[in-house]
Amino acid sequence: MTTQTSTPNTPATPTANTPTGLIGIPPHAGRALATAGGALTVVSTFLAWTWTSEFPGDLTYYGYPGGLQVLVLVAGALTTLFALSSYGVRGLRWLTPAGADAAIKLAALAAFATTWYTVLAISLELGGLVNLEPGAYLAATATLLALLGALSLPFERPEPDPIDPDETGWARFQHNAGHTWQTVKAAFTSGTPRAVPPLSSYAEILIIVGILSLALVVFTYGIGTEYDELFVGFLITAGFGFAALNKSGLIAQASHITARHQNITVCGAFIAAACFPFTQTDDQYATLGVYILIFATVALGLNIVVGLAGLLDLGYVAFLGVGAYAASLVSGSPSSPFGVHFPFWAAVLVGAIASLIFGVLIGAPTLRLRGDYLAIVTLGFGEIFRIAVNNLDGTSGPDLTNGSNGISSIPDLTILGFDLGAPHDIAGFTIGRFANYFFLMLAITAVVVLVFRRSSDSRIGRAWVAIREDETAALAMGINGFRVKLIAFALGATLAGLAGTVQAHVTYTVTPEQYLFAGTTPPNSAFLLAAVVLGGMGTIAGPLIGASLLFLIPNKLQFLGDYQLLAFGLALVLIMRFRPEGLIPNRRRQLEFHTEDDAPAVLSKTGA
Numbered sequence: 001m002t003t004q005t006s007t008p009n010t011p012a013t014p015t016a017n018t019p020t021g022l023i024g025i026p027p028h029a030g031r032a033l034a035t036a037g038g039a040l041t042v043v044s045t046f047l048a049w050t051w052t053s054e055f056p057g058d059l060t061y062y063g064y065p066g067g068l069q070v071l072v073l074v075a076g077a078l079t080t081l082f083a084l085s086s087y088g089v090r091g092l093r094w095l096t097p098a099g100a101d102a103a104i105k106l107a108a109l110a111a112f113a114t115t116w117y118t119v120l121a122i123s124l125e126l127g128g129l130v131n132l133e134p135g136a137y138l139a140a141t142a143t144l145l146a147l148l149g150a151l152s153l154p155f156e157r158p159e160p161d162p163i164d165p166d167e168t169g170w171a172r173f174q175h176n177a178g179h180t181w182q183t184v185k186a187a188f189t190s191g192t193p194r195a196v197p198p199l200s201s202y203a204e205i206l207i208i209v210g211i212l213s214l215a216l217v218v219f220t221y222g223i224g225t226e227y228d229e230l231f232v233g234f235l236i237t238a239g240f241g242f243a244a245l246n247k248s249g250l251i252a253q254a255s256h257i258t259a260r261h262q263n264i265t266v267c268g269a270f271i272a273a274a275c276f277p278f279t280q281t282d283d284q285y286a287t288l289g290v291y292i293l294i295f296a297t298v299a300l301g302l303n304i305v306v307g308l309a310g311l312l313d314l315g316y317v318a319f320l321g322v323g324a325y326a327a328s329l330v331s332g333s334p335s336s337p338f339g340v341h342f343p344f345w346a347a348v349l350v351g352a353i354a355s356l357i358f359g360v361l362i363g364a365p366t367l368r369l370r371g372d373y374l375a376i377v378t379l380g381f382g383e384i385f386r387i388a389v390n391n392l393d394g395t396s397g398p399d400l401t402n403g404s405n406g407i408s409s410i411p412d413l414t415i416l417g418f419d420l421g422a423p424h425d426i427a428g429f430t431i432g433r434f435a436n437y438f439f440l441m442l443a444i445t446a447v448v449v450l451v452f453r454r455s456s457d458s459r460i461g462r463a464w465v466a467i468r469e470d471e472t473a474a475l476a477m478g479i480n481g482f483r484v485k486l487i488a489f490a491l492g493a494t495l496a497g498l499a500g501t502v503q504a505h506v507t508y509t510v511t512p513e514q515y516l517f518a519g520t521t522p523p524n525s526a527f528l529l530a531a532v533v534l535g536g537m538g539t540i541a542g543p544l545i546g547a548s549l550l551f552l553i554p555n556k557l558q559f560l561g562d563y564q565l566l567a568f569g570l571a572l573v574l575i576m577r578f579r580p581e582g583l584i585p586n587r588r589r590q591l592e593f594h595t596e597d598d599a600p601a602v603l604s605k606t607g608a
Contacts, residue, residue, distance in 0.1 A: 037146025315382025355497025
């Protein structure tokens with residue numbers, strides 16, 4: 001007797017390699033939920049979120065978003081557009097050249113975080129949820145649904161590493177936590193961006209103009225935030241929004257286009273920056289603009305020393321002080337013992353040459369040191385400079401710098417009969433004192449950028465990079481390491497002194513307390529080094545953007561009081577953890593921090 005056996009039919013079960021989402025919602029339903037949630041988020045911003053105008057921004061209007069509602073509107077629109085692009089809607093597929101799912105998740109996260117932050121702020125400041133209007137409830141619900149739908153989108157889960165069955169409970173917990181973190185990272189991983197389609201040069205230049213215009217709008221909005229809640233919301237939306245654009249592949253394609261027209265991009269960036277004072281109704285934010293440019297110019301000079309030559313300088317702010325003091329002593333200040341008033345060009349030369357001399361004098365005996373030893377020596381120089389100018393008051397030393405009182409009442413600059421201290425009317429716009437100095441610093445920044453570009457692409461620039469990567473190998477190849485490092489040190493000091501001459505006239509007063517190693521207010525040596533590392537060492541745009549962020553954020557976070565540096569430090573730690581190569585890294589630095597499998601597809605040469 002024979003029996004026939006057969007395998008019973010069982011329902012198909014997903015295998016380990018089947019893409020699934022972080023949340024157990026069917027992918028098609030999750031995509032629809034994210035799309036609908038993004039659209040409802042946009043609609044909710046046109047409704048009132050509270051009944052009283054006591055909350056900053058006046059969110060009581062119907063049909064007109066205001067304050068934080070504008071940021072939620074932007075995040076909701078990004079979520080909706082990325083979601084529609086994932087459906088292959090004609091005319092929107094160009095928005096996601098690297099895939100839409102990761103971009104949808106980050107855009108939904110931006111909308112969720114900004115909305116719920118606003119709802120909590122309204123409840124805490126006005127005294128409970130009773131102060132919320134239906135628009136706020138709709139926004140909170142819509143962003144939550146959009147985020148849940150986005151997190152249900154499928155992705156390739158990483159295979160867990162095998163674990164020893166004899167491991168302890170703590171080792172098993174570490175293993176599971178590590179695998180969970182790798183899974184979350186995989187959920188926000190995007191693909192390789194598609195190649196940029198062939199476009200005419202005019203079309204690519206128009207795209208560059210659009211990118212720079214968008215950057216000007218974002219910067220103007222950020223610097224012009226009038227209250228604390230709006231700036232925190234701006235940081236949330238801008239951070240997650242930029243990450244979403246990066247994951248979509250748009251940033252990579254924009255980098256491709258700008259790399260083809262580097263000179264046009266650089267010139268266009270300066271033209272866009274020159275338009276900033278014309279977007280302001282007074283000098284309030286032009287003040288921040290000129291201080292940001294001073295800080296950014298000094299950071300770019302430090303980038304030559306640290307980013308190109310690899311010399312860790314912890315006392316760089318002293319060269320800024322040397323230039324400022326030298327220029328203030330010859331600019332007609334009544335506190336100056338010399339009693340002379342040089343014209344602008346002569347004062348600039350005095351400040352730059354004084355910093356150059358100090359750079360050579362300090363660098364000649366110390367640049368034979370390496371690593372931590374050089375850092376300690378430069379830190380000591382920075383402190384010695386501050387203590388020395390504090391003691392040159394006629395009591396502890398010669399009467400040269402007026403001690404702790406500093407050089408005061410420094411007159412405004414006059415260039416070719418143009419008084420930078422007086423307002424002027426240009427094309428119907430009133431340009432105030434700080435706007436005048438903004439244009440002057442913009443010209444000096446352009447000179448510094450030109451020097452950086454030319455020197456980094458020259459033979460001496462390649463020698464700097466060789467010294468930075470392996471000094472022993474560079475010396476074996478015949479490079480004069482001491483001479484090359486001394487040139488970098490002297491050039492960086494000269495550029496810092498150049499910025500210091502303008503700083504002295506902008507602030508009216510130069511005191512020793514302005515040139516500390518670390519403090520809550522930049523520029524100081526710690527903030528300058530952080531700007532270079534955060535922005536991206538060895539690039540042009542990196543230190544400029546890093547300095548802008550490091551100056552603007554502490555200025556706007558003053559409401560945190562004693563917790564300001566704590567919050568600021570935590571933000572830096574997170575950025576360095578998730579993007580250690582900097583915001584705009586160069587090719588070599590980015591490959592150093594990425595393995596061969598996850599190396600980025602687009603690598604910028606100079607960060608332009």
